[in-house]
Amino acid sequence: MPHNGAHKYLVVDYKTNRLHVPGASDPVAAYAPQKLVPSMQEHRYPLQALLYTVALHRYLRWRLGSAYDPDQHLGGVGYLFVRGMVGPLTPQVNDVCHGVFSWRPPTEAVLALDNLFATGSAS
DSSP states (O other): OEETTOOOEEEEEEEOOOSSSTTTTGGGGOOHHHHHHHHHHHHTHHHHHHHHHHHHHHEEEHHHHHOOOOHHHHHEEEEEEEEGGGGOOOOOTEETTTEEEOOOHHHHHHHHHHHHHHHEEEE
C-alpha cells in the first residue's frame, strides 16, 4: 500500500468471532472499536499480530535487501471482524469503522522478537 510515496506492508487478518448476543436488536454495536479490545486481549491476538509482523519483517528484509527499513515499510496490522462490517452502512466512531481493529507494533519490539527467535536472546 503506497503511503507518502513509500510502500507500507500490512498484516490483515479476518476474524469471524461472534461478539454479539444472538438475536440482539443491534448486533453491529458489539463491534464498536472500543469493544474489540477485550476480545483482542482474550484471544491473545496482539501476540499473534506481533508474531505475524516478525514474519513479515523477515520476508521484507530478505526480499527488499538493503532498501528495507522497518520504520518505513512495516505498516501495522488490521484485524477485521467481519460480523461487524456491513458494507457502506457500517457505523464509524472517530473515523474508525465498527469491526476494525488496527495497531502498529513498535519497531523495537519486532526487532527484539526477531533477534530472540534468531539467537535465543532479545538483546
